[in-house]
Amino acid sequence: xxxxxxxxxxxxxxxxxxxxxxxxxxxxxxxxxxxxxxxxxxxxxxxxxxxxxxxxxxxxxxxxxxxxxxxxxxxxxxxxxxxxxxxxxxxxxxxxxxxxxxxxxxxxxxxxxxxxxxxxxxxxxxxxxxxxxxxxxxxxxxxxxxxxxxxxxxxxxxxxxxxxxxxxxxxxxxxxxxxxxxxxxxxxxxxxxxxxxxxxxxxxxxxxxxxxxxxxxxxxxxxxxxxxxxxxxxxxxxxxxxxxxxxxxxxxxxxxxxxxxxxxxxxxxxxxxxxxxxxx
Numbered sequence: 001x002x003x004x005x006x007x008x009x010x011x012x013x014x015x016x017x018x019x020x021x022x023x024x025x026x027x028x029x030x031x032x033x034x035x036x037x038x039x040x041x042x043x044x045x046x047x048x049x050x051x052x053x054x055x056x057x058x059x060x061x062x063x064x065x066x067x068x069x070x071x072x073x074x075x076x077x078x079x080x081x082x083x084x085x086x087x088x089x090x091x092x093x094x095x096x097x098x099x100x101x102x103x104x105x106x107x108x109x110x111x112x113x114x115x116x117x118x119x120x121x122x123x124x125x126x127x128x129x130x131x132x133x134x135x136x137x138x139x140x141x142x143x144x145x146x147x148x149x150x151x152x153x154x155x156x157x158x159x160x161x162x163x164x165x166x167x168x169x170x171x172x173x174x175x176x177x178x179x180x181x182x183x184x185x186x187x188x189x190x191x192x193x194x195x196x197x198x199x200x201x202x203x204x205x206x207x208x209x210x211x212x213x214x215x216x217x218x219x220x221x222x223x224x225x226x227x228x229x230x231x232x233x234x235x236x237x238x239x240x241x242x243x244x245x246x247x248x249x250x251x252x253x254x255x256x257x258x259x260x261x262x263x264x265x266x267x268x269x270x271x272x273x274x275x276x277x278x279x280x
Contacts, residue, residue, distance in 0.1 A: 034046075038070075046062075049077065054267055061073055078092075107124070146165070146166045148166070165178040
């Protein structure tokens with residue numbers, strides 16, 4: 001019996017240590033390992049610009065030998081991101097620093113994860129403040145949800161307008177970006193949302209999609225905990241037929257490309273020719 005209990009404890013520890021780890025746990029471990037020998041100033045820089053820097057930039061920065069080189073690198077990093085060099089202040093840098101402080105204050109989950117290592121934090125740092133945020137936009141959906149609306153720039157591969165959804169499945173404040181392909185694989189049960197989709201389709205997306213088809217939006221600012229979308233003139237009962245389901249799933253497939261475009265923005269927004277001078 002004692003052996004069984006010991007085995008169970010070891011197995012439980014394994015799953016807690018490894019089974020519950022996600023991409024952000026891995027990022028944090030790598031971050032701590034790579035910057036542990038740097039001064040705090042440079043550790044903070046590496047952390048703060050992680051999501052808006054390219055992999056190549058991070059690699060070059062970590063290979064620098066002196067603080068003088070690191071200071072020069074930081075200066076060049078922000079210079080190439082100065083959208084209006086004619087002004088005395090780098091507006092992009094200033095706005096980003098404010099956003100980072102916001103992310104750390106409002107998206108951190110105490111005892112779980114700092115704000116910059118959350119999906120909401122990552123998106124906020126990449127895209128800035130959303131045009132509007134609606135909480136729990138789908139009536140009857142059992143998990144806390146946020147819908148962030150953005151206006152995109154088509155020249156960067158983004159739609160003129162799009163919405164990102166975050167779901168708090170653990171009810172602990174750790175909202176995760178709704179990734180259709182992952183949710184479709186893991187969720188096959190019906191929800192309390194008042195519609196009747198076929199079991200093989202993505203339930204949450206259908207709930208979101210159908211609600212978008214039948215509701216007029218009332219966007220509310222970030223910080224309004226009681227805000228939500230308000231349906232109007234809806235007589236459909238939120239029912240989804242096969243044709244609507246197919247249409248929504250086509251949109252679902254295209255959303256995967258949207259995520260790829262968002263996460264690859266650092267590679268496409270700014271020229272990083274300055275890196276050439278730091279090659280050893």
